[in-house]
Amino acid sequence: MSKKIDSTPRADGYRMPGEFEPHAGCWMIWPERTDNWRNGAKPAQKAFAEVAEAIAEHEPVTMCVSERQYMAAKEVLSPRVRVVEMSSDDSWMRDVGPTFVVNGKGDVRGVDWRFNAWGGLVDGLYFPWDKDDKVAVKVCEMEGKDYYSLESFILEGGSIHTDGDGTAIVTEACLLHESRNPDLTKHEIENTLRDYLGVEKVLWLPNGIYLDETNEHVDNIVHYCAPGVLVLAWTDDENDPQYPLSKAALDYLEGETDARGRKLEIHKIHIPDEVLITKEESQGVDSVDGTLPRVEGDRQAASYANFYIANGAVILPVFGDDVHDRAAVETLRKVFPDRKIVSIYAREIILGGGNIHCITQQQPLG
Amino acid sequence: MSKKIDSTPRADGYRMPGEFEPHAGCWMIWPERTDNWRNGAKPAQKAFAEVAEAIAEHEPVTMCVSERQYMAAKEVLSPRVRVVEMSSDDSWMRDVGPTFVVNGKGDVRGVDWRFNAWGGLVDGLYFPWDKDDKVAVKVCEMEGKDYYSLESFILEGGSIHTDGDGTAIVTEACLLHESRNPDLTKHEIENTLRDYLGVEKVLWLPNGIYLDETNEHVDNIVHYCAPGVLVLAWTDDENDPQYPLSKAALDYLEGETDARGRKLEIHKIHIPDEVLITKEESQGVDSVDGTLPRVEGDRQAASYANFYIANGAVILPVFGDDVHDRAAVETLRKVFPDRKIVSIYAREIILGGGNIHCITQQQPLG
Numbered sequence: 001m002s003k004k005i006d007s008t009p010r011a012d013g014y015r016m017p018g019e020f021e022p023h024a025g026c027w028m029i030w031p032e033r034t035d036n037w038r039n040g041a042k043p044a045q046k047a048f049a050e051v052a053e054a055i056a057e058h059e060p061v062t063m064c065v066s067e068r069q070y071m072a073a074k075e076v077l078s079p080r081v082r083v084v085e086m087s088s089d090d091s092w093m094r095d096v097g098p099t100f101v102v103n104g105k106g107d108v109r110g111v112d113w114r115f116n117a118w119g120g121l122v123d124g125l126y127f128p129w130d131k132d133d134k135v136a137v138k139v140c141e142m143e144g145k146d147y148y149s150l151e152s153f154i155l156e157g158g159s160i161h162t163d164g165d166g167t168a169i170v171t172e173a174c175l176l177h178e179s180r181n182p183d184l185t186k187h188e189i190e191n192t193l194r195d196y197l198g199v200e201k202v203l204w205l206p207n208g209i210y211l212d213e214t215n216e217h218v219d220n221i222v223h224y225c226a227p228g229v230l231v232l233a234w235t236d237d238e239n240d241p242q243y244p245l246s247k248a249a250l251d252y253l254e255g256e257t258d259a260r261g262r263k264l265e266i267h268k269i270h271i272p273d274e275v276l277i278t279k280e281e282s283q284g285v286d287s288v289d290g291t292l293p294r295v296e297g298d299r300q301a302a303s304y305a306n307f308y309i310a311n312g313a314v315i316l317p318v319f320g321d322d323v324h325d326r327a328a329v330e331t332l333r334k335v336f337p338d339r340k341i342v343s344i345y346a347r348e349i350i351l352g353g354g355n356i357h358c359i360t361q362q363q364p365l366g
Numbered sequence: 367m368s369k370k371i372d373s374t375p376r377a378d379g380y381r382m383p384g385e386f387e388p389h390a391g392c393w394m395i396w397p398e399r400t401d402n403w404r405n406g407a408k409p410a411q412k413a414f415a416e417v418a419e420a421i422a423e424h425e426p427v428t429m430c431v432s433e434r435q436y437m438a439a440k441e442v443l444s445p446r447v448r449v450v451e452m453s454s455d456d457s458w459m460r461d462v463g464p465t466f467v468v469n470g471k472g473d474v475r476g477v478d479w480r481f482n483a484w485g486g487l488v489d490g491l492y493f494p495w496d497k498d499d500k501v502a503v504k505v506c507e508m509e510g511k512d513y514y515s516l517e518s519f520i521l522e523g524g525s526i527h528t529d530g531d532g533t534a535i536v537t538e539a540c541l542l543h544e545s546r547n548p549d550l551t552k553h554e555i556e557n558t559l560r561d562y563l564g565v566e567k568v569l570w571l572p573n574g575i576y577l578d579e580t581n582e583h584v585d586n587i588v589h590y591c592a593p594g595v596l597v598l599a600w601t602d603d604e605n606d607p608q609y610p611l612s613k614a615a616l617d618y619l620e621g622e623t624d625a626r627g628r629k630l631e632i633h634k635i636h637i638p639d640e641v642l643i644t645k646e647e648s649q650g651v652d653s654v655d656g657t658l659p660r661v662e663g664d665r666q667a668a669s670y671a672n673f674y675i676a677n678g679a680v681i682l683p684v685f686g687d688d689v690h691d692r693a694a695v696e697t698l699r700k701v702f703p704d705r706k707i708v709s710i711y712a713r714e715i716i717l718g719g720g721n722i723h724c725i726t727q728q729q730p731l732g
Contacts, residue, residue, distance in 0.1 A: 001426070001448030060367070067433075067453040071500065074507070082367030084508050085452050087433040134436065141440070142450050142508070 001144040005109065008195040009148060014101035014109055015198030018164030018224055019309045022365040024108070025060035026310065027139055028052055029359070030073045031091035032066060035291040036126075037352050038284030047348040048091070049076050051308075051315060051356055054342045056080045058310040064088065064135070084142065089117070089132040092354060094219065095156035097361035098136040098147060101198060106366035110140035110147035111196050113155040118214050119179035120154070125213060125353070126291045143363070153192055154180045158217040158358050160197065165227040166259030168193050169203040173216035180215075201259035205252055207245040209233060209271075212301035213292060219357045221249060223305045225267075225335045228258060233303040234268035242271060267335055269328050272321040275300040275350055294351065304328035306355035309362075314339050317346030317355045367510040371475065374561040375514060380467035380475060381564030384530030384590055385675045388731040390474070391426035392676065393505055394418055395725070396439045397457035398432060401657040402492075402718050404650030413714040414457070415442050417674075417681060417722055420708045422446045424676040430454065430501070450508065455483070455498040458720060460585065461522035463727035464502040464513060467564060472732035476506035476513035477562050479521040484580045485545035486520070491579060491719070492657045509729070519558055520546045524583040524724050526563065531593040532625030534559050535569040539582035546581075567625035571618055573611040575599060575637075578667035579658060585723045587615060589671045591633075591701045594624060599669040600634035608637060633701055635694050638687040641668040647717055660717065670694035672721035675728075680705050683712030683721045 009015065030048065031037050037044040052061050056078070064086035065073040074083045088096065095118070098110030115133045117124035140147040159174045174180070175189055184192075190202045208216025221233045232249060235242045253264050282296040304324075308315040314336050318325040325343065332341045349355050375381065396414065397403050403410040418427045422444070430452035431439040440449045454462065461484070464476030481499045483490035506513040525540045540546070541555055550558075556568045574582025587599045598615060601608045619630050648662040670690070674681040680702050684691040691709065698707045715721050 001428075001445065003445035062367075067497065070504070074503075079367065079369035082507060082510060084450070085504055087451060131433065137440075138436070138451055141448060144448060 002140050002146050004149050005146050007148075009101045009109065009111065009198050010195045012103065014103045015164065016099055016101050016162045017364045018162060018227065019362055020224070020226055021164055023059045023311050024363045024365045025062065026055050026308070027093050027097050027361045027363065028061060028063050029086070029088050029091040029093045029096075029135070030063055030065040030069055031352065032069050033090050035286040035288035036090060036294070038281055038294070043348040044352055045073070045076060047344070047346060048359060050344050051359065052081045053078060054313075054315050054344060055308065055310045055360065058313045064093070086135065086138055087131040088135055089126060089129050092158070092358050093135070093361040094158045094358045096132040096135040097157060098140050099157050099160070099197070100145075100362070100364050102364050102366055108145055108364060108366045110136060110145050112136040112140070112147050112149040113157075114150055114153055115156065116154050116179070118156065119177070122179035123215070124179070148196065150196070156214065156217065157361060158214060158219040158354070160193070161218055161222065161224045162197055162199060163224045163227040163258060166200040167203060167227075168197050168199040168201070169205065169218055169222060169224065169230075171205045171208045171216050171218045171221070173207045174214065174218070177215045199259065203253070203256055203258070205249045207248060209301040209303050210242045210245055211299055213353050220301055220303045220306050220355070221246070223307060223357070225309075227260070228262040229265045229267070229335065231267045231269050231305055231331065231335060233271050233305045235271050267331055269304045269331050270324050271304070272302050272319040272324045275302040275319055275347065277351065281351055292353070300350045302350050303355070306357040307332070308356045308360045309339070312339055314341050315356050316341055316343050317349065318343040319347060319350070320345060368506050368512050370515050371512050373514075375467045375475065375477065375564045376561045378469065380469045381530065382465055382467050382528045383730045384528060384593065385728055386590070386592055387530055389425045389677050390729045390731045391428065392421050392674070393459050393463050393727045393729065394427060394429050395452070395454050395457040395459045395462075395501070396429055396431040396435055397718065398435050399456050401652040401654035402456060402660070404647055404660070404717065409714040410718055411439070411442060413710070413712060414725060416710050417725065418447045419444060420679070420681050420710060421674065421676045421726065424679045430459070452501065452504055453497040454501055455492060455495050458524070458724050459501070459727040460524045460724045462498040462501040463523060464506050465523050465526070465563070466511070466728070466730050468730050468732055474511055474730060474732045476502060476511050478502040478506070478513050478515040479523075480516055480519055481522065482520050482545070484522065485543070488545035489581070490545070514562065516558075516562070522580065522583065523727060524580060524585040524720070526559070527584055527588065527590045528563055528565060529590045529593040529624060532566040533569060533593075534563050534565040534567070535571065535584055535588060535590065537571045537574045537582050537584045537587070539573045540580065540584070543581045565625065569619070569622055569624070571615045573614060575667040575669050576608045576611060577665055579719050586667055586669045586672050586721070587612070589673060589723070591675075593626070594628040595631045595633070595701065597633045597635050597671055597697065597701060599637050599671045601637050633697055635670045635697050636690050637670070638668050638685040638690045641666040641685055641713065641716055643717065658719070666716045668716050669721070672723040673698070674722045674726045675705070678705055680707050681722050682707055682709050683715065684709045685713060685716070686711060
């Protein structure tokens with residue numbers, strides 16, 4: 001139903017839209033790895049289901065589920081969430097799903113990057129990752145969308161944001177990491193982004209969020225809310241290890257303009273109080289050689305920037321930190337006056353190493 | 367995306383259309399069991415692919431493939447066949463897929479019968495069959511079609527045909543077999559068919575095709591071509607064990623009328639010369655305890671009635687028997703003057719125990 005296309009989105013007149021542009025729907029994957037998600041992944045499944053149902057109030061959601069969990073997932077999810085069988089190695093649709101591009105004439109295509117579990121044999125988070133690496137093609141095939149497939153270029157969807165208007169934003173920490181594309185120069189990587197995202201300018205933040213196991217994905221520290229408008233994960237505590245990372249990002253962004261020459265409007269959102277893994281949480285995770293351990297006391301890379309923009313809504317992770325949760329909601333109400341801000345308690349998702357943006361992937365309208 | 371409905375198609379005004387009514391598409395499953403399909407299922411995959419491509423010239427085809435074979439199947443199939451991941455125990459979409467019903471107002475729903483591998487622990491052909499039994503729900507869910515799900519009633523799609531106009535046809539050999547629904551009377555079984563197929567009359571042939579391992583499915587001996595019009599697998603050889611079975615079917619049909627009171631127009635199609643498993647073919651199949659063996663010299667239940675009616679075409683199995691192959695094509699040209707008759711050499715399919723009708727399932731237009 002769909003075919004691989006050998007040119008590039010740029011050559012064919014396609015661009016990656018901003019997440020705030022209209023969606024046809026949203027894709028997710030059901031979590032089940034017991035060496036990443038505590039207590040047989042049951043608490044995570046509940047949280048993923050809550051995210052799916054919240055999004056499904058605003059746009060169609062497809063949940064991809066393994067053969068083993070198919071019927072169980074269908075029992076938990078309401079009939080408005082479509083459940084399809086799909087194998088994967090974990091549940092990070094943002095990073096393994098296709099990046100969709102559009103041509104302004106009603107056509108939508110996918111980009112199938114190569115995936116190596118956030119670092120392959122250098123510092124990847126698990127092994128193997130072959131099922132994850134097939135998810136993008138399977139999604140495109142199910143939807144009948146043609147796709148571009150990169151032969152060797154490693155990239156996760158969470159390591160890029162676009163404004164849909166010529167600009168992409170990434171972090172040097174991730175895209176220049178030796179575990180991704182060590183044989184390519186920064187210039188070559190930028191050219192690949194220009195070709196496959198249809199952008200003219202790439203903004204390079206130095207870092208992301210402290211201890212982010214993805215090598216500091218951009219989607220955990222900033223989020224494009226509209227062309228020229230970003231939220232930035234921030235802390236006022238100059239002793240917090242996050243401070244220099246957020247400060248460097250702010251300084252960089254204040255000195256930059258986007259592809260259209262706009263100065264950038266930055267809205268700070270303070271990070272929550274530290275989220276530390278409890279002993280009970282740690283003990284609920286199977287300890288397996290080759291998978292990142294979940295150790296008691298470890299700080300999680302919790303950030304409000306890791307939200308999902310749905311049609312008419314923003315699905316926001318919150319952490320039970322009343323002061324900062326409330327401040328995040330208030331900022332987003334100002335930034336998105338026409339969208340409903342839906343808060344979801346997301347501790348069970350961040351315990352697995354990501355958040356709401358990481359577990360979702362929008363499919364734009366053509 | 368779809369939900370289970372607790373009433374019945376009859377109660378909701380739905381009926382199973384005739385196969386000759388317009389289709390939205392066709393569903394198939396990729397073969398791979400090495401204990402049923404010789405030489406790692408490679409020859410069968412080639413034949414299934416040929417069937418899929420032939421149908422895809424006339425209506426959309428979705429091929430359901432296991433995780434293991436997904437990429438291999440996508441390599442073999444052209445981009446016009448949609449490939450989706452789905453687990454199953456073998457590849458008989460007719461028998462494990464949903465039976466679709468329509469209400470004449472544009473709505474299509476599925477019927478999810480229970481499946482026990484053609485006989486369960488009594489005389490089933492393999493064990494287990496749990497993945498097969500979930501295929502119908504997965505197909506409906508992928509398409510967003512609501513479905514009726516029978517709690518315990520065993521039925522395979524190949525054991526029923528309908529004329530879309532009030533009549534179903536089945537065999538006593540299969541539907542009354544002790545391995546299906548031994549606790550139900552013939553009257554109770556007939557009532558279930560009336561409720562779930564939306565028919566008023568059930569025609570009961572005594573038998574199907576000699577040595578048919580499905581306990582003589584109706585779809586191997588007759589095919590409804592239009593209301594009141596059937597083809598019947600026939601032999602002129604009174605010494606062939608098929609003769610009394612076909613003769614009894616003919617006598618029965620000549621003495622019956624359908625739900626609308628029509629006399630039935632019967633077109634005989636002579637069966638091919640015996641198809642016997644060769645030594646080489648037998649040796650290509652893994653011998654596994656609990657799966658029906660494929661023994662050298664065994665006669666296969668080869669029949670031309672096991673064709674698939676697509677939009678504008680009939681996809682017909684042929685066996686390299688020039689005389690009978692040609693006669694089958696000629697008869698079908700007369701019966702279907704407006705459809706293209708497409709012959710496919712189907713020895714590799716019958717070696718697995720069925721034929722083109724058994725490996726396909728139409729999804730009607732609403």
